[in-house]
Amino acid sequence: MSRITIPQTFNTKTADAVVIGGGIVGTATAFWLSKTGMKVILVEKRDGLSSLTTAASAECFRTQFTEKSMADIALASVEMFENFRDVVELTDIDIHLCQKGYLFVTDDQAQVRDLEKAIQTYQTLGIPGSELIKGKDLHDRFAFLAPDALAATFNNRDGWLSTHETTYGFAKGAKNVDFFMRTMVTGIQKDNQGICAVETDKGMISTRLVVNCAGPYAGTIGKMAGLDMPLKTVRRQKAFIRTSHPQVPVDAPFTVDLTNHSYWRPEAGGVLCAWVDPDEPESQPADELPTDWDFAAESIYRASRLNPFFETIAADLKADDVDVSAGMYVYTPDDKPVIGPCEEIKGFHLNCGYWCGVMMSPAAGKRVADIVTGKMNNKENPLRYSRFKEGDFEKGDTFLK
The missing domain is CATH 3.30.9.10 (D-Amino Acid Oxidase, subunit A, domain 2)
Incomplete structure (x- = not known):
C-alpha cells in the first residue's frame, strides 16, 4: 500500500531506499524499487508529484535516437507506455497515449x-x-x-501522453512507498559505510540507499552528498x-x-x-x-x-x-543522463541529467532497480556516472537535443 501525504514533523523514519524528487523520473524509480520488495520513501518539496519540470514539458516521447545507449532506454520506455496498465497492474489508468509520430x-x-x-x-x-x-x-x-x-x-x-496521469499511475501502482510532499531535503549523512541518512525539514530518514532524481536540483543534492556533478x-x-x-x-x-x-x-x-x-x-x-x-x-x-x-x-x-x-x-558533458551508482559514495545512486526525462522515465527507473538488485552489472551500463572519469563518452547526433 502506497500513500501520498504531507507528513507532520517526525523523529526518525527508516527506509530501504529514499528517492529525492517527485517528477516522472523519481516516481517511476520509486515504483520499480518498490517492485523489488523494498520499503521506499520519496521526498518532494512541492505540493504534489509531477508539478515542476515534468509539468513544464511538451509531454512527448520518441524512438528516434542515434545513440545505442539512448535508443535502448527509449525503446523499452515506449513499450511500457504502450502497455502501461499491465506495467502498473491497474485497469483504470488512462495515460492518454497519442501515437501520431x-x-x-x-x-x-x-x-x-x-x-x-x-x-x-x-x-x-x-x-x-x-x-x-x-x-x-x-x-x-x-x-x-x-x-x-x-x-x-x-x-x-512516437507521440505524446499525459505526464500527470503517467506519474500518478506509477505512484498508484507502487507497492510500498510513502510519498512525502512539502518535504525539503536539507542534508545527506554518511558514515564509514557510505550513505546512512537523509535530513529533511520534517525529520530524519535512516537509509543506506539514496537515488538522486531531483531534476534541475540534482546538482544541489549531489553536493549535499559530497559530489560535484558536471550538470x-x-x-x-x-x-x-x-x-x-x-x-x-x-x-x-x-x-x-x-x-x-x-x-x-x-x-x-x-x-x-x-x-x-x-x-x-x-x-x-x-x-x-x-x-x-x-x-x-x-x-x-x-x-x-x-x-x-x-x-x-x-x-x-x-x-x-x-x-x-x-x-x-x-x-551532462555528452547530453545523456546519468543512471546508476556513484562509486565514490556507497549507497548514492543517480537518475538525473535529463533533457528527455519524460520519454525515458519508465526504463530508466527500472534500470536503477536492476542495478541495485544485481540484475544488471553497472559496468555494462553505458549511462553509468563513471563514464566521465573513464573518458568513455562522446556527444551524439540525435536531432533536437
Missing part, C-alpha cells in the same frame, strides 16, 4: 544526407518503423507542410496557442523544423509550439522561471516557415489566446 523535416538539401544517415543508424540499432519520406510522398502524406519541404524522417510509434541547467520555454481555426491539422505529428530548431504539435484546444535556442545561457535552478515576452511570436514565426497555416491562425490571435511557460533541461 515524430516528423523531423528539412528544406535544406545539405541536411537530407543527415536524414538518410539517421535512418541507416535507426535500422542498425533495431529501431523499427522509422522511414525516410521525400518529395511528393512527403507532401501527399503531410499536406500542411510548405512546398519547400524536401525530406523528413518519420516514426508513427548544466538551461531554461526551455513553450507556448500554448489557443485556437479552433479550421486550418489547424489536428491529426499532425510532432513536427520539427531541423533548420531553425522549431517544433509544434496539436494539443486539445489549440497547438503547442516552441523553439530550442542553442544560445540560451546556463541558469541557476528555480521553481519559478521568467518567460520572454516575445517567445510565442518568435515560435510562431519560426514554425510558420515550413508550416504556413501558422500565419493564418496568427492573424486572429489575441493576447489571451497565448500562454507561455518555462521549465529546465539538464545537460
